[in-house]
Amino acid sequence: xxxxxxxxxxxxxxxxxxxxxxxxxxxxxxxxxxxxxxxxxxxxxxxxxxxxxxxxxxxxxxxxxxxxxxxxxxxxxxxxxxxxxxxxxxxxxxxxxxxxxxxxxxxxxxxxxxxxxxxxxxxxxxxxxxxxxxxxxxxxxxxxxxxxxxxxxxxxxxxxxxxxxxxxxxxxxxxxxxxxx
Amino acid sequence: xxxxxxxxxxxxxxxxxxxxxxxxxxxxxxxxxxxxxxxxxxxxxxxxxxxxxxxxxxxxxxxxxxxxxxxxxxxxxxxxxxxxxxxxxxxxxxxxxxxxxxxxxxxxxxxxxxxxxxxxxxxxxxxxxxxxxxxxxxxxxxxxxxxxxxxxxxxxxxxxxxxxxxxxxxxxxxxxxxxxx
Numbered sequence: 001x002x003x004x005x006x007x008x009x010x011x012x013x014x015x016x017x018x019x020x021x022x023x024x025x026x027x028x029x030x031x032x033x034x035x036x037x038x039x040x041x042x043x044x045x046x047x048x049x050x051x052x053x054x055x056x057x058x059x060x061x062x063x064x065x066x067x068x069x070x071x072x073x074x075x076x077x078x079x080x081x082x083x084x085x086x087x088x089x090x091x092x093x094x095x096x097x098x099x100x101x102x103x104x105x106x107x108x109x110x111x112x113x114x115x116x117x118x119x120x121x122x123x124x125x126x127x128x129x130x131x132x133x134x135x136x137x138x139x140x141x142x143x144x145x146x147x148x149x150x151x152x153x154x155x156x157x158x159x160x161x162x163x164x165x166x167x168x169x170x171x172x173x174x175x176x177x178x179x180x181x
Numbered sequence: 182x183x184x185x186x187x188x189x190x191x192x193x194x195x196x197x198x199x200x201x202x203x204x205x206x207x208x209x210x211x212x213x214x215x216x217x218x219x220x221x222x223x224x225x226x227x228x229x230x231x232x233x234x235x236x237x238x239x240x241x242x243x244x245x246x247x248x249x250x251x252x253x254x255x256x257x258x259x260x261x262x263x264x265x266x267x268x269x270x271x272x273x274x275x276x277x278x279x280x281x282x283x284x285x286x287x288x289x290x291x292x293x294x295x296x297x298x299x300x301x302x303x304x305x306x307x308x309x310x311x312x313x314x315x316x317x318x319x320x321x322x323x324x325x326x327x328x329x330x331x332x333x334x335x336x337x338x339x340x341x342x343x344x345x346x347x348x349x350x351x352x353x354x355x356x357x358x359x360x361x362x
Contacts (some may be wrong), residue, residue, distance in 0.1 A: 001323050004246050013194050013202060019217050019297070021194060021202060026246065029323065037246060038199050039325060040221055042297060064295035065185050065207065065218060108338060110327060110346040114245035114254060116200070116223060118299045121346050142182050142210065154358060159287060163290040165302050169350030175357045 001054045002029040009039070017043060019079075019178070041120035044079040045088040047170040050101055051083045051128035051180040056147040057171065058099050058129050063142065064163070071163040072146065072156055074170050075144035085109070091125060098135040101126035107173055112166075125179055150175055183210040190220070198224060198259075223293070223300035225260040227270035228351040230288075231280055231310035232361040237328040238352065239280050239310050244323065245344065252344040253327065253337055255351050266290070266303035274307060278317035278326045282307035288354055293347075304351045307359055331356055 005027040011020040019138055020041040026034050050058035063070050077092035079085050086104060105125045112118040135145055148156065153171055156162050174180045186208040194202040201222040207215050231239035244251050258273035260266050268284060275281055286306045294301040316326055329337065334352055337343050355361045 001243070001244060001247065001251055001325065003244050003251070015204075015217065015219060018217070019202075019221065021200075021221075023196075024246075036196065036199070038196060038204075039247065040200065040223075040299070042221075042294070042299075061182070063182055063184050064292075065205075065294050066220065066294055066296045066298040068184065070182055070184070071295065108341070108349075111245075111248050111344055111350055112248055112293060112346050113223070113299065114252065114345040114347070115247045116299070117247040118221070118223075118297070127306065145184065157354070160289070163292055164295040165293050165346060165350050166295070166313035168289075168291055168354055169346050172357045173338070173349055176353045 004028055009032065038116060040113070040116045044085065044120045044122065045046070045076055046079060046085045046092060046122045046124060046125050047074050047076040047141050047166050048126055049074055049170050049174045050093055050097070050099055050126040053079045055181060056149055057153055058097050059146050059148055059153070060096055061144040061146055067163050069163070071160050073164055075164060075166040078181050079122070088126065088153065089122070089124040089126070093129070094133060095136045096143050098131050099129045100132045101129040103127040105179070107177070110169070121166055121169070123173060125174050127180060135178040136158045172180065185209055188214065193246060219297060221294070221297045221299050225266065225301045225303065226257055226349050227260060227266045227273060227303045227305060228255050229270045229274045229305050229307055230255055230351050230355045230361065231274055231278070231282055231307040231311050233328065235362060237330055238334055239278050240327050240329055241277055242327055243291060244324040248344050249297040250344070253342050254345055254348040260303070266314070267305065270303070270307070274310070275314060275323050276317045278312045278313040279312050281313045282310040284308040286360070288351070288358070291350070302347055302350070306355050308361060312313040
């Protein structure tokens with residue numbers, strides 16, 4: 001099984017720090033050339049599955065404009081310049097929820113779209129999460145903290161109340177790995 | 182908690198059927214106006230968690246150009262015009278792996294990125310999956326079918342062999358829901 005060979009890439013759209021879109025030319029292993037392979041480069045982000053000592057998940061309810069609706073999601077945020085993903089995770093958990101945690105573990109890094117790219121998710125488990133401050137309420141992101149048992153989280157998925165793939169993957173990965181219990 | 186109010190949207194980039202990128206102006210609940218909210222519209226796709234009667238997952242190993250590497254993933258593909266997502270799932274499972282299944286169940290639909298959108302994933306569980314044909318080997322997508330137990334799948338994640346968020350979310354969601362066993 002052979003990789004494709006990148007031949008050329010044209011920057012079609014640049015809107016830093018939010019996104020860059022490239023049109024690539026690639027040569028397939030068969031020798032055929034594709035001239036319209038698009039790459040959407042979005043920033044890396046951290047997703048946090050925070051679990052309290054009572055084994056409840058620390059989730060946030062907020063308006064998501066990509067969805068045009070209010071949804072339940074795991075705390076998450078973009079990795080800022082100069083930050084390690086773990087630092088992003090610790091900062092975002094505190095900023096969004098007011099919680100801090102004593103035990104942190106990386107659950108892996110995953111590209112969002114295997115063809116287009118669309119950013120890379122760094123998933124973290126944060127155990128022994130406790131409230132230490134008041135969560136952020138900035139004007140672009142009104143956030144309500146909710147504590148849910150893992151079973152309630154699964155019910156929320158079934159009811160369509162968890163609308164993003166990122167949240168599903170992070171929490172389900174922690175649960176299926178037997179962690180956070 | 183109030184939704185944002187869309188004011189205007191400019192199509193910055195159009196490359197059908199692959200992607201459209203819009204720059205939106207939105208009014209926040211505070212009254213402030215954001216003029217640079219980007220929406221990346223990618224096609225809907227189906228992801229299939231196929232399980233054999235022996236409770237093995239039917240996975241594919243293939244080169245993913247978004248990653249620039251070979252990775253293990255769940256069968257998946259874009260929803261074609263006029264297709265229902267379930268039809269896409271049944272077609273893609275057969276095309277990519279040569280397997281067909283007798284029992285299909287929707288596990289939900291999830292937006293990929295809560296801010297940018299980046300497509301919608303339709304996740305399906307396919308039980309009693311059996312080989313009925315030879316899988317596709319087209320020139321853009323050389324594919325090798327691999328059967329894995331759920332434990333082997335978790336090991337593959339830990340080893341960095343499963344690189345896409347889509348695959349993690351689909352398989353972990355099925356496993357944590359207690360299905361496919």
